[in-house]
Every structure is written in C-alpha cells, then in structure tokens.
Amino acid sequence: MRKLTSALWLSTCLVLPVFADEQKPANPIIKMATTTSTQDSGLLTQILPNFQKKTGYEVQVTAVGTGKALKLGENGDVDVVLVHARADEDKFVAAGFGDQRYSVMYNDFIFVGPEEDPAKVKATKTTTDALKQIAATQSPFVSRGDDSGTHKMEKKLWDQAGVKPAGEWYREAGQGMGEVLQMSGELKAYTLTDRGTWLATMDKSPLKIVLEGDKTLLNPYGIIAVSQKRYPDTNHAGAQALIDWMISAEGQQAISDFKINGQSLFTPSADPAEVKPATEPAKTN
Known part of the structure; x- marks a missing residue:
C-alpha cells in the first residue's frame, strides 16, 4: 500500500x-x-x-x-x-x-427532536412552519455548522422561513452528522439530518422524527x-x-x-x- x-x-x-x-x-x-x-x-x-x-x-x-x-x-x-x-x-x-x-x-432530509416536542413541530406540515415554531419558542437546535451539504440545506431552509437563527438556543457544532445527532440527543435539541445517517444511528438516539416528507427536503x-x-x-x-x-x-x-x-x-x-x-x-x- x-x-x-x-x-x-x-x-x-x-x-x-x-x-x-x-x-x-x-x-x-x-x-x-x-x-x-x-x-x-x-x-x-x-x-x-x-x-x-x-x-x-x-x-x-x-x-x-x-x-x-x-x-x-x-x-x-x-x-x-x-x-x-x-x-x-x-x-x-x-x-x-x-x-x-x-x-x-x-x-431525503428529516427533522428530528426530543420526544416531548416542545416546539410542536409534529403539528406543522412544512419546513418553514417548523423552523418558525422552533425559533419562536427558542427550542434548542443544533446545526452542523461545518459547510456540509446538510448545513447548506439548513441555511437555505432558514432563509426560506425568513428566520436568522441566533442566541443561546441555536448552537453550531462544527461536527459531522453522527456527532451532531449525539449532541442533539444529549441536549434534547432539534436538528436536521439526512435519513441515511438517522437510520444507521436511530437505535442509539432518544430523538424522534418530528417532520418528514416535505418536497423541499430531497437530498x-x-x-x-x-x-x-x-x-x-x-x-x-x-x-x-x-x-x-x-x-x-x-x-x-x-x-x-x-x-x-x-x-x-x-x-x-x-x-x-x-x-x-x-x-x-x-x-x-
């Protein structure tokens, strides 16, 4: 070699x-x-x-x-x-x-979050409404923050929602998807993930899918x-x-x-x- x-x-x-x-x-x-x-x-x-x-x-x-x-x-x-x-x-x-x-x-991308769903994301039908709910309630959200494809998609979705996420509730990890899912689970936070990584790690996570199926989430x-x-x-x-x-x-x-x-x-x-x-x-x- x-x-x-x-x-x-x-x-x-x-x-x-x-x-x-x-x-x-x-x-x-x-x-x-x-x-x-x-x-x-x-x-x-x-x-x-x-x-x-x-x-x-x-x-x-x-x-x-x-x-x-x-x-x-x-x-x-x-x-x-x-x-x-x-x-x-x-x-x-x-x-x-x-x-x-x-x-x-x-x-596709999906949103996952704590089972309690404090932002009531499960009651929304679009990514725009989901992100507005998360921001309005200042529920913890962990971003990849690493210029990955997932991070680029997340930033695009925030823009479409007309929200500029900032404050203690919004954390940029600068890590890969597996690490971000682990961090989100520990913080009881929401995050955006590709479905493939989620399926591979979901058995170890306390998080649940809170939004899926929106046509904007194709990956x-x-x-x-x-x-x-x-x-x-x-x-x-x-x-x-x-x-x-x-x-x-x-x-x-x-x-x-x-x-x-x-x-x-x-x-x-x-x-x-x-x-x-x-x-x-x-x-x-």
Missing part, C-alpha cells in the same frame, strides 16, 4: 481493504473525498469492496462536509468527489475543477472526477472507473441493496444515458 504523506490524509483517511488478488491497474490508488453521511451510514464500507475486488483499485476515502470535500477537489488533493449540494457541484464543474457531474443516488448525491486538465497528476482513469461502476447496474443495485432494519438508506438515481455498456475493466501488471 502506498504510504501517504499529507497530514490531512493521515488524520482523516478511511482506507478500505483491497480484495483483488493478482493484477492491479498501473495507478491503483483512488483518492475520494465525500460526505460524512456516506461514511456514518455505512454505505461505502458495504459497497466499495465490490468495486475493489472487481477492478484491483484501492479507494482511499476522506469523509468531511461537502464544502471541504469540494475544496479538496479544487486543490487537486483528491481524484473524485461524492457530495450532496447540487448548486455547489454545478459551480465546481463550471469553474473547471471537475469534468462532469453524474447523478448517483438520493435520500440528491452526485459524483465528479477532478479535472485532469487542471491537475495532470490526478488518477483520472481510476476516478472514471469508480464513477462508471457507481452508476452501472451493478453499482446501483449495490446501493439499493444497502439496508438497515429492512429499510433502504439510499435510492439509486443514475441517468441511463450516462451509463456505459458493461465491460470488464482493463488491468495491467
């Missing part, structure tokens, strides 16, 4: 095991930056070994907020990004940092190879191989098959027009 020199990679990299036995691609290491939700939910740990066994590539994953993941791509520190903030993904590609955005999957994920034109040393072949697998019938089925307590955490959403015909990836000694 190639030794990593960057302090960032040494401190945050999740290295998934390699299962290919004999041959590997000429450049077998793929560096991927992604969101904490794909790690905290357990999705990547479940599905990536299938890709690695089939292709001989080794995927090294750094899980951070979407903003930080895209910044790693902008700096040429990774080969591919898997994130969930469509407007920022489009800007990333338009600015020439990435080649093309591919749809991979989606789930799509996209995957983008970092531009080889801008960064010639990027492992573009590996990044594209991973993308092709993720949006293939095999990859999409692996995403669909990932379940907790019988519930799928993500729904595949690849565009059939972007999927290449199934072929065996070429390998070299």
Whole structure:
C-alpha cells in the first residue's frame, strides 16, 4: 500500500481493504473525498469492496462536509468527489475543477427532536412552519455548522422561513452528522439530518422524527472526477472507473441493496444515458 504523506490524509483517511488478488491497474490508488453521511451510514464500507475486488483499485476515502470535500477537489488533493449540494457541484464543474457531474443516488432530509416536542413541530406540515415554531419558542437546535451539504440545506431552509437563527438556543457544532445527532440527543435539541445517517444511528438516539416528507427536503448525491486538465497528476482513469461502476447496474443495485432494519438508506438515481455498456475493466501488471 502506498504510504501517504499529507497530514490531512493521515488524520482523516478511511482506507478500505483491497480484495483483488493478482493484477492491479498501473495507478491503483483512488483518492475520494465525500460526505460524512456516506461514511456514518455505512454505505461505502458495504459497497466499495465490490468495486475493489472487481477492478484491483484501492479507494482511499476522506469523509468531511461537502464544502471541504469540494475544496479538496479544487486543490487537486483528491481524484473524485461524492457530495450532496447540487448548486455547489454545478459551480465546481463550471469553474473547471471537475469534468462532469453524474447523478448517483438520493435520500431525503428529516427533522428530528426530543420526544416531548416542545416546539410542536409534529403539528406543522412544512419546513418553514417548523423552523418558525422552533425559533419562536427558542427550542434548542443544533446545526452542523461545518459547510456540509446538510448545513447548506439548513441555511437555505432558514432563509426560506425568513428566520436568522441566533442566541443561546441555536448552537453550531462544527461536527459531522453522527456527532451532531449525539449532541442533539444529549441536549434534547432539534436538528436536521439526512435519513441515511438517522437510520444507521436511530437505535442509539432518544430523538424522534418530528417532520418528514416535505418536497423541499430531497437530498440528491452526485459524483465528479477532478479535472485532469487542471491537475495532470490526478488518477483520472481510476476516478472514471469508480464513477462508471457507481452508476452501472451493478453499482446501483449495490446501493439499493444497502439496508438497515429492512429499510433502504439510499435510492439509486443514475441517468441511463450516462451509463456505459458493461465491460470488464482493463488491468495491467
């Protein structure tokens, strides 16, 4: 396994095991930056070994907020990004940092909070009404506060509600989704979470779902190879191989098959027009 020199990679990299036995691609290491939700939910740990066994590539994953993941791509520190903030993904590609955005999957955001529901969020029907209720009652709310896709969505929802959250009741954690859910449970606070991470952690939480199903809470994920034109040393072949697998019938089925307590955490959403015909990836000694 190639030794990593960057302090960032040494401190945050999740290295998934390699299962290919004999041959590997000429450049077998793929560096991927992604969101904490794909790690905290357990999705990547479940599905990536299938890709690695089939292709001989080794995927090294750094899980951070979407903003930080895209910044790693902008700096040429990774080969591919898997994130969930469509407007920022489009800007990333338009600015020439990435080649093309591919749809991979989606789930949705939900609001969770204490069972007592002091803000009476369960009685509301829209995110706007829910957030107005939380602010009006100054009920504790924990924000990711980390420029992640979830944090970006939260800020957008506050704006739509016409509320600028501030004060002791509103806390910015600067942490990943798993940590924020734990903190919210301890503080009996409300928070916004992706459904995948919630399903993976709900058995350990005293919180309950208080609002779901609003059409504004859809949470799509996209995957983008970092531009080889801008960064010639990027492992573009590996990044594209991973993308092709993720949006293939095999990859999409692996995403669909990932379940907790019988519930799928993500729904595949690849565009059939972007999927290449199934072929065996070429390998070299």
